[in-house]
Amino acid sequence: MRIVVLAGGIGGARFLRGLKLAAPDADITVIGNTGDDIHLFGLKVCPDLDTVMYTLGGGINEEQGWGRAEETFHVKEELAAYGVGPEWFGLGDRDFATHIVRTQMLNAGFPLSAVTEALCDRWQPGVRLIPMSDDRVETHVAVTLPDSDSDSDGGSGSGERKAIHFQEYWVRLRASVPAEAIVPVGAEQAKPAPGVLEAVAAADVILFPPSNPVVSIGTILAVPGIREAIADAGVPVVGLSPIVGDAPVRGMADKVLAAVGVEATAAAVAEHYGSGLLDGWLVDTVDADAVERVEAAGIRCRAVPLMMTDAEATARMAQEALALAEEVRGA
Amino acid sequence: MRIVVLAGGIGGARFLRGLKLAAPDADITVIGNTGDDIHLFGLKVCPDLDTVMYTLGGGINEEQGWGRAEETFHVKEELAAYGVGPEWFGLGDRDFATHIVRTQMLNAGFPLSAVTEALCDRWQPGVRLIPMSDDRVETHVAVTLPDSDSDSDGGSGSGERKAIHFQEYWVRLRASVPAEAIVPVGAEQAKPAPGVLEAVAAADVILFPPSNPVVSIGTILAVPGIREAIADAGVPVVGLSPIVGDAPVRGMADKVLAAVGVEATAAAVAEHYGSGLLDGWLVDTVDADAVERVEAAGIRCRAVPLMMTDAEATARMAQEALALAEEVRGA
Numbered sequence: 198m199r200i201v202v203l204a205g206g207i208g209g210a211r212f213l214r215g216l217k218l219a220a221p222d223a224d225i226t227v228i229g230n231t232g233d234d235i236h237l238f239g240l241k242v243c244p245d246l247d248t249v250m251y252t253l254g255g256g257i258n259e260e261q262g263w264g265r266a267e268e269t270f271h272v273k274e275e276l277a278a279y280g281v282g283p284e285w286f287g288l289g290d291r292d293f294a295t296h297i298v299r300t301q302m303l304n305a306g307f308p309l310s311a312v313t314e315a316l317c318d319r320w321q322p323g324v325r326l327i328p329m330s331d332d333r334v335e336t337h338v339a340v341t342l343p344d345s346d347s348d349s350d351g352g353s354g355s356g357e358r359k360a361i362h363f364q365e366y367w368v369r370l371r372a373s374v375p376a377e378a379i380v381p382v383g384a385e386q387a388k389p390a391p392g393v394l395e396a397v398a399a400a401d402v403i404l405f406p407p408s409n410p411v412v413s414i415g416t417i418l419a420v421p422g423i424r425e426a427i428a429d430a431g432v433p434v435v436g437l438s439p440i441v442g443d444a445p446v447r448g449m450a451d452k453v454l455a456a457v458g459v460e461a462t463a464a465a466v467a468e469h470y471g472s473g474l475l476d477g478w479l480v481d482t483v484d485a486d487a488v489e490r491v492e493a494a495g496i497r498c499r500a501v502p503l504m505m506t507d508a509e510a511t512a513r514m515a516q517e518a519l520a521l522a523e524e525v526r527g528a
Numbered sequence: 529m530r531i532v533v534l535a536g537g538i539g540g541a542r543f544l545r546g547l548k549l550a551a552p553d554a555d556i557t558v559i560g561n562t563g564d565d566i567h568l569f570g571l572k573v574c575p576d577l578d579t580v581m582y583t584l585g586g587g588i589n590e591e592q593g594w595g596r597a598e599e600t601f602h603v604k605e606e607l608a609a610y611g612v613g614p615e616w617f618g619l620g621d622r623d624f625a626t627h628i629v630r631t632q633m634l635n636a637g638f639p640l641s642a643v644t645e646a647l648c649d650r651w652q653p654g655v656r657l658i659p660m661s662d663d664r665v666e667t668h669v670a671v672t673l674p675d676s677d678s679d680s681d682g683g684s685g686s687g688e689r690k691a692i693h694f695q696e697y698w699v700r701l702r703a704s705v706p707a708e709a710i711v712p713v714g715a716e717q718a719k720p721a722p723g724v725l726e727a728v729a730a731a732d733v734i735l736f737p738p739s740n741p742v743v744s745i746g747t748i749l750a751v752p753g754i755r756e757a758i759a760d761a762g763v764p765v766v767g768l769s770p771i772v773g774d775a776p777v778r779g780m781a782d783k784v785l786a787a788v789g790v791e792a793t794a795a796a797v798a799e800h801y802g803s804g805l806l807d808g809w810l811v812d813t814v815d816a817d818a819v820e821r822v823e824a825a826g827i828r829c830r831a832v833p834l835m836m837t838d839a840e841a842t843a844r845m846a847q848e849a850l851a852l853a854e855e856v857r858g859a
Contacts, residue, residue, distance in 0.1 A: 239632035269602055275625030279650050281632070290621045294606030301570035301612070319610050 198223045200519075201400040202324075205230045205413025206245040207262040208439060208447065208505075210252035212406035215511025217253070217323055220519060225324040226396040228423070230408075231309065232329075232336035232381050232416035235364045237286055238276060240296040241303055244364070245413065246313055246328060247295060254320025256291075262447075265291040285369040310390040327396070329417045332387035336363035336412050338456070339378040340370070363412060372449040376456035379411055384419040389426075397426040402522045404515075405436035405475070407446060407503065410466050411453040418474075428474050433522035435477035436470060437514060438463035441503055442483045464490040472496050477521040479503060479514070497525055529554045531850075532731040533655075536561045536744025537576040538593040539770060539778065539836075541583035543737035546842025548584070548654055551850060556655040557727040559754070561739075562640065563660075563667035563712050563747035566695045568617055569607060571627040572634055575695070576744065577644055577659060578626060585651025587622075593778075596622040616700040641721040658727065660748045663718035667694035667743050669787070670709040671701070694743055703780040707787035710742055715750040720757075728757040733853045735846075736767030736806070738777060738834065741797050742784040749805075759805050764853035766808035767801060768845060769794035772834055773814045795821040803827050808852040810834060810845070828856055 200223050202213060213227060230245045244263065251257040251265060258264045268289035277284050288296070295316060302312040308331040317326055337360040344356055360380065366372060397403065408414050418424040427434055439450050440463045451461035459469045463480040464487035470478075472495030480487045481503035491498035499521055505511040531554050533544060544558060561576045575594065582588040582596060589595045599620035608615050619627070626647060633643040639662040648657055668691040675687055691711065697703060728734065739745050749755040758765055770781050771794045782792035790800045794811040795818035801809075803826030811818045812834035822829035830852055836842040 238628050239635055240628070269600055269621065271600055271621035272603065272625045272628070275622045276629065279625065279629050279647065281629050290600065290602035290624075291606045293621075293624065294603045294610065297569050297571070297603070298607065298610050298612050304570055316610065 199396075199399055199401045200225045201396050201403045202227050203230075203403075203405055203408070203414050203417045204228070204245070204249055205406075205408035206233070206248040209245070209406045209408040209413065210249045210257070211262070211505045211511055212408075212437065212515065213249065213253060213324060214508055215505065215513075216404070216515040218508055218512035219515035226392070226400075227324045227326045228393055228396070228417055229313075229326055229328050230413045230416050232334050232384070232412060232419075233363055234333075234335065235286070235362060237283070237288065237296075238281065240293070240300045242286075242288070242296050243299065243309070243313075243328070246326065247292070249324075249326055250313075250317055250320045250322055253322030253324060254317075256320065264289055268292065283369070286364060308390070310392065325392075325396070327392050328390050329393065329423065330387040330420050331390045332383060334381050334383040334387050334416065334420065336416055337361065337380045337382050338363055338366040338376045338453075339380065340366065340374045340376060342374065367449070372452040376453050379415075379453055379456050381416045381419045384416065385421065387420045389420055389422050394422060394426050397423070397430050400430055400432050402432060402519065403427055403430060403434045404518055404522075405434070405470070407437045407439035407505070409439060409448060409450045409453065410459075410469060411450070411457055415457075424474065433476045433525040434474060435479070435518045435522045435525065436467070436475055437479045437503060437518055438466055438481065438484065440466055440484075441481040446504065463487045467491045467496050467498070468494050476525040477518075479517055479521060497521065497528070530727075530730055530732045531556045532727050532734045533558050534561075534734075534736055534739070534745050534748045535559070535576070535580055536737075536739035537564070537579040540576070540737045540739040540744065541580045541588070542593070542836045542842055543739075543768065543846065544580065544584055544655060545839055546836065546844075547735070547846040549839055549843035550846035557723075557731075558655050558657045559724055559727070559748055560644075560657055560659050561744045561747050563665050563715070563743060563750075564694055565664075565666065566617070566693060568614070568619065568627075569612065571624070571631045573617075573619070573627050574630065574640070574644075574659070577657065578623070580657055581644075581648055581651045581653055584653030584655060585648075587651065595620055599623065614700070617695060639721070641723065656723075656727070658723050659721050660724065660754065661718040661751050662721045663714060665712050665714040665718050665747065665751065667747055668692065668711045668713050669694055669697040669707045669784075670711065671697065671705045671707060673705065698780070703783040707784050710746075710784055710787050712747045712750045715747065716752065718751045720751055720753050725753060725757050728754070728761055731761055731763055733763060733850065734758055734761060734765045735849055735853075736765070736801070738768045738770035738836070740770060740779060740781045740784065741790075741800060742781070742788055746788075755805065764807045764856040765805060766810070766849045766853045766856065767798070767806055768810045768834060768849055769797055769812065769815065771797055771815075772812040777835065794818045795825075798822045798827050798829070799825050807856040808849075810848055810852060828852065828859070
């Protein structure tokens, strides 16, 4: 069975670990979000790709869900001692090596997809990990910063409206101000990376893990050609709700859902994807009353436990998603 | 008093520490060798500049004489896990930060001299440290590698003659094969960095510490204009022998002296610099019999203890050098 998974960072990576347990013989291709990528200290950092790679390759810091296990922070300490920031982005020493290798290969002319494949040669994640695009796409968030946090003269009291990098919004500001708009800068000109459309066309099932529907899966879908290929693949497309009981399972997905006018409920996220894209949707058992609304939108829906408390619980979620896909296929 | 010092790595850095003790009120400008510089992992590494900066700034690993104190090697471990080398060059995590900042600034368009000044803002070495040139100069060593270490088909048994980077000769091969020639690639086209010629012209004394006369001080002197400026400065130029008792005090200076046809003795090194450049020369007390030969070559010479066993002994060496400079001036 060939499974294609669109993945963001932590949620996608943990789901994939469950999927590998649930379908050990499946041929899994992961299309990774690169809208979170950022250049720091002259190095190219791909947080979502690395989270998938480290999680599936056994190198992840399990507790925090990102970064490397047994990590130290001496490079970062020294950069700060030189007065070189930003300090708010937590790059560890072991993690730095990944960014150094990646940057060196990119500067030598290799595309990100080839670099990612080379990095995965070491980590052996057990899936084929492809960035959504070799072209630079950078998610920006429009915000109004309070006067104290801006360069405004304070006269108006209305704050300064500006677009900031997603990582600055998410990590530095911790989504503490409303996101007024989410813009995947460069997406319109981006092309799917080699292998992306081919994997979608060859897939038996396409899964959307409980990743962020706006800044993770939404960004992947914003690359021209990917949404269309999925909609036209003619195979079951099944998603898992990242919202459980009207709140994100983790992270701050509600903040960015608000920016695109979508309420933070399991049903609203399914409607946001829409029946033109999505065939099946899993909601948590606490959201069982959403099933009727989702099905009314033309999307087959089941309520099952959706908390990724451990690998086994996650594997059961993946099994439910694959079962729903078979149900869709048989219908 | 304005003192200009031409410096390589460990020997130069330790001598400078003694000089600062001996002449606490002096205005010291250090012209640093950059012929040892190397690009590793896409980063610009300047071993000699950093050794001076870390030693005078209190960040050096005292025992080994290079690299940072309290260092860890996680980045390097991870690079090796990715199969990315070379593994023979020991870059620690804290040290990596320096190279990351330097590379980022160079890529932003700053010349190495400005970058070095910025790095020194943190370290406060108490001297003005200027690279010999902002242009790339790279010392290569011509060697004949034994068949087992080359790509030769082994038919001739004569080995393969090739030019390798000085660091590969020094660090990887540990000077285990004869150096047949030393070539400061790019030196002929290089210009002295801003401030170098001005510092030499304004100097009251110019010192050559017991640094390597070929690949450290020799490389600095190979930048067109520097040797001439020193010879024409009209102030005492005094050096300290890096050879004590017919052997290098540390390092493998004899290997590279052989390549330029100079015997590894205190007198021969003085003659190699020559009376057109050098006014005074200090040899160790064990080499007292060299004094006559050096003076016969037109260079004033004294025999004093030249082992930099601790900062105080080194300060006495610096005092002797300054005293000899005054003697030259008064002559």
